[in-house]
Structure formats: structure tokens, C-alpha cells
Amino acid sequence: MKWQQALSDYTLYLKIERGLSENTINSYLLDIKKLIGFLELNDIKKTPLTIDNQVIKQFIYEVAKSLNARSQSRLISGLKGFFSYLVFEDYRQDNPLDTIDSPKIGRKLPDTLSETEINQLIQAIDLSHPQGERNRAILEVLYSCGLRVSELINLKISDLFFEEGFIKVTGKGDKQRFVPILEDTQKFINIYKNQIRIHLNIFPEHQDILFLNRRGKQLTRAMIFTIIKDLAVKINLNKTISPHTFRHSFATHLLENGADLRAIQLMLGHESITTTEIYTHIDRSHLATVINNFHPRK
Template identity: 75%
Template structure:
């Protein structure tokens, strides 16, 4: 079996059996392609069925010179998953990464913005331009609903259930959830949708997509990053922020204001509550408030 065939089979497994999103599958494939390139660059003829632990270890040693411990750990995890699949399918007997350990990394707390930071960024949008109304609706939706950037750009008009106070979100692995949306955000979305978007040329395949670019097509993830970076520079915000920062801020502010962790998990679409629990480490003052308010001994 050649590398590209093994990789194609693995990607199909991730899609069909694991139900992973295309973005996640692409990230897994990227790590495996780095190993393939290493083999080609060094004229190593080993196939995925015959590669040894020593060769994989040499590859990891090389990438350790170029990337930080977190990236190195992610690549090792991706490769381990790929070779576990080959073991599962009985192509190989043992995983060549079986005895290879990932570097120790600390648990990275998510970056967050204060409510004041978020208001400053949104207020910096030039609403005299049509794209201003769109960009305000984008940031309000990111923050108010805690969406991933991929969920935002795929949001459809038919996913808006404003009378019921919800939007339908398609998350990782095409899993759907309903997220509450506050009236103020509904108002801003409707302003963009009914007064700006209707005047734009819209390509046939994108009639139902909510947020569009100037050419009437779906926005890219990169475009959302660019909008946020430009606004952060405009207000001289000395923080490295991204669309995910708004999602982190959404969860953190809910927790700080007394929201239940299980409710936050459902709104974020986390499969495991352990993923949501990272927000418990952001501001421990909330835990003290909970204790003072609810503990019977207080």
C-alpha cells in the first residue's frame, strides 16, 4: 500500500466512521503529509506498512527544531491516530509511535476579551458603509452565540428561528444544536439581512447563506480573521485575538455571571464537559462567589 492510498482510505474512515468535519480531516491529513514529505526529502522508500519507529522518531526530532512543543504534540497525536487506524484495519501489527511520548505541555488557558474590549471593537466598525452593518452582525453573532468560525460562515437564513429565540448551528461532525439568541443580536442581524444583504448581488448557490462577501458568495474563514485583526489594530488592542477569542469570551462571561457549566457545554456544542471545564480555570473568583451564595455552611 502506497502512502497516498493509505491517506485517502484514512480520510474516508474519519469522515464516514468518525463523522469528523472536513476541517478536522484536513488537519489530520496535513500532519501525515509532513511525514510523507520528510521521507521524500530524505529519499526514504518505506511504505506506511513497513515504516519503523526509528524513522518516525527521526522525523519527530527534525520537526522539533522547527515547531513549538504544542505543535509537536499535535503532529504526534495525528500520526498516532493514523497508524492506529492501520492497526485497526489489520494492515500492520503494531503502531510505530507506540513508545514515542509527546512533549509535556502546560494546559493553555483561552484568551478572552472583557465586555469593554468587545464593545470597543464593535463600536469601531464604520456603519456608514454596507460592509459595516455586515461586520457588526458577524461579531455580534460570534460573541452572542459563542460560535466557531466555521459555524458562523455556514450559518443559513433558514437556520434563524427568531420567533422562538434560537438559531440552528451545524457544528463539528455535522452535529446540530439550537443556541439561544438575544433580541438585540436578532435586531442587528435583521438590519443587515433586510436592509443591506437584499441589495447585494447574490450567486445562485448562496441564496440561503446569511453572511456574504461583496461578490455574493460565502465568506471564508480567513476573511473573518482579517476583519477582526483590522479592527483590533484600529482600536490599538494589544492582544492577539481571533474569531475563537469571541467564543472564549462568550463562555467566560456566562460563567462569571453565574451560568451553569452544563448549559454552557450545550451552547458551545462540546461533546465532553471536560472541554468546557477549561473555563473554570479562567477566573476562579466565580467559584468563590458560588460557594458564598449556595453552600449551606456559609
């Protein structure tokens, strides 16, 4: 088996059997392509079936020089997954990464924004600009619904169920969930949809996509990042933020105001409650308040 064939087979496995998104798949494949590049650069004649532990260690040692512990851990995890697939499919008898441990890393707490900072970002949007109403609706949806950026750019008009007070969100692995949407957020979407979007010359394949660029095409992830970073500069926000910061802030603020962790998990689309539990570590002062107010021995 050659490397390109292995990559092709693995891609189909990740897409069809694992149901992973294109972005996640590309991330996995990038790790393997780095390994292939290393083999070619060093003229090492190893296939996916003959490569051994020593060569993998040599590769990781070389690559690790330019990576932090978290990136090293992700690389090792990605390669382990690939070779585990080859073992599962009976192409190999062993996984050459079985004896290679990932570096110890602390659990990174997500960055968040205060309610004041979110309001400042939204208020900094120039509503006289042709894309102003759209950008306000985008930030309101990110914060009030806790969407991932990929979920936001793929949100469809047919996913809006305003009479019921929900939107349908397609998350990782094409898993769908219904997320409540506030009336104010509905209002901002309707302003954009009914007053701005209707004047665009929309491409046929993007007719149902809610948020569009000025050419009538679907927005990219990069465009959402740019919108947010430009606003952060505009208000002199001394934080590195991204669309995901709004998702983290959504979960954190709900938790701080007494929302149930299980409900937050469902709204975020987390498969495991342990993923959602990271938000319990963010505001320790809030947890102390909970103990002081609700513990029977207070």
C-alpha cells in the same frame, strides 16, 4: 500499500466514519504529508506498512527542532491516529508510535475579552461602510451565540428561527444544535438581511447563506479573522484576538454571571463536559466569590 492510497483511504474513514470537518481532516493529513516529505527528502524507502519506530523517531527529532511542545504533541497524536487506523483495518500488526510519548504541555487557558472591550470593538465598526451592518451582525452573533468561525460562515437564513428565539447551528462532524439568540442580535441580523443583503447580486449556490461578501459569495474564515484584527488595531487593543476569542468570552461571561456549566456545554456544542470545564479555571477571583457567597460554612 503506497502512501497516496493510504491517505485516500484514511481521508474517507475520517470523513464518513468519524464525521470530521474538512478543516480537521486537512490538519490530520498535513501531519502525514510531512512524514512523506521527510522520507522522500532522505531517500528512505518505507511504505505505510513497513515504516518502523526508528524512522518515526528520526522524523520527529528532525521536525521537533522547529516546533513548540504543543505542536509536537499534536503531530505525534495525528500520526498515532493514522497508524491506529492501519492497525484497525488489519493493514499492520503494530503502531510504530506506541512507545513514543508526547511532550508534557500545560493546559492553555483561552484568551478572553472584557465586556467593555467587546463593546469597543463593535462600536468601532463604521456603519456608513457598505459592509458595516454585516460586520456588526457578525460580531454580535459570535459573542451572543458563542459560535465557531466555521459555524458562523455556514449559518443559513433557513437556520434562523427567530419566532422561537433560536438558531440552528451545524457544528463539528455535522452535528446540529439549537442555540438561543438574543432579541438585539436578531435585530442586527434583520437590519443586515433586510436592508443590505437584499441589494447584493447573490450567486445561486449561496442564496441561503446568511453572511456574504460584496460579490454575493460566502465569506471565508480568513475574512472573519481580518475583520476582527482590523477592529483590534483600530481601538489599539493590546491583545492577540481571533473569532474564537468571542466564543471564549461568551462562555466565560456566562459562567461569571452564574450560568450552569451543563447549559454552556450544550450551547457551545462540546461533546464532553470536561472541554467546557476549562472555563472554570479562567477567573479564580470569581470562583472565590462563589465560595464566599454560597458555601454553607462561609
